[in-house]
Amino acid sequence: MKLKSLPEDFEVEELSDFPMDGGPFAVYLLTKRSLGTPEAITAICHRWNFPRKVISYGGLKDKHAVTRQWVTILRGPRRDFREENFSLTYQGQASRPFEPHDIAANRFHIVMRNLTAAAAQRILSCRESLERYGVPNYYDDQRFGSLGESGEFIAQPWCQGNYERALWLAIAEPNTHDRPNDRDEKEIIRHFWGDWVACKNALRKSSARSIITYLVDHPDRFREALALLRQDMRSLWLAAFQSDIWNRCLAATLQQHVSPEHCFPVSLATADVPFFTELSDTANEELSNLQLPLPSARLHLEPGPLLDLYERVLSPLGLALRELRVKYPRDSFFSKGERQAVIKPQKLRMHQADQDDQNEGRQRLTLEFILPRGAYATIIVKRLTLFP
Helix, strand or coil, X not given: CEECCCXXXXXXXXXXXXXXXXXXXXXXXXXXXXXXXXXXXXXXXHHXXXXXXXXXXXXCCCCCCEEEEEEEEECCCCCCEECCCEEEEEEEEECCCCCHHHCCEEEEEEEEEEECHHHHHHHHCCHHHHHHHCEECCCCHHHHCCCCCCCCCCHHHHHCCCHHHHHHHHHCCCCCCCCHHHHHHHHHHHHCCCCHHHHHHHCCCCHHHHHHHHHHHCCCCHHHHHHCCCHHHXXXXXXXXXXXXXXXXXHHHHHHHCCHHHEEEEECCXXXXXXXXXXXXXXXXXXXXXXXXXXXXXXXXXXXXXXXXHHHHHHHHCCCHHHCCCCCCCCCCCCCCEEECEECCEEEXXXXXXXXXXXXXXXXXXXXXXXXXXCCHHHHHHHHHCCX
């Protein structure tokens, strides 16, 4: 199976009842193609000369896709903006910024390609069980793009107070997503790590070079150097670590609720986790109503099974729940809230398979459905394609 062969094969649209009630915030619809949300926001900042802090949006949308999402800009211009890979269409004015909780759901249109006729029919046969039982609401691989070759989360040593290690992971560790210039820059930083003068002289002008310049004058102040990195990037690093821990808590929960004969393993970027083909009536009801809290020191759990679960998952990482926080800088912290354990796609449509115009002799299958905010459509695809 091939996914995202073309950007148009994966379309996402934010659904929201965000009130345009007048006010200082200009509201826009951002439509982008083959471009990440942060890159689009950076381009908007440069074009209109706005600081990043005045721009707000609900979530990060897939890069390799066609996506539509809401954006607000404090005192933004009441006009449209168009570049090669994205457009910003003015919608009206609001009294407050658009935030993640303003996303009601996301609508997906997905084309799965390069399927054999048998594989296409097997996927179509899963519709009833998918609607009845749903899928585990794991964070999928897109959430973990900041994870480098070591597999170590930047936030882990950060929580443990090892600021030098956290900084090294952030600006020096190789990452499969690195562009050529970033890859070369990181190699220089690794080579000269600790010799800050030589490192600075070998680097071109960049944000990483600014960090090294600070270390030239303050060679041991890794904590403050880490704080110089963009706040939105630091938030992503915390979110990635928190999401992986939550995934592991969900995996352990499913193992307690689902019969082994109805489980099958799926490899995510950070771990192998259980999926299910069906659930007992009791498990279906319990899991459909279960929400697991996002792990952090801000989560004050009473002694009991849930606290034991979180501590058991965190123990191999050398952390306790009370230690899942960062002491510095104060503008960075783990999110607080709950997440559904299992999600069921709404308004699911599976179009009859037809000939794949991109792969001769193969079939394509189109899916349409709606998921609650924060849920990953690729988890639905994995449920349909990776079971034994």
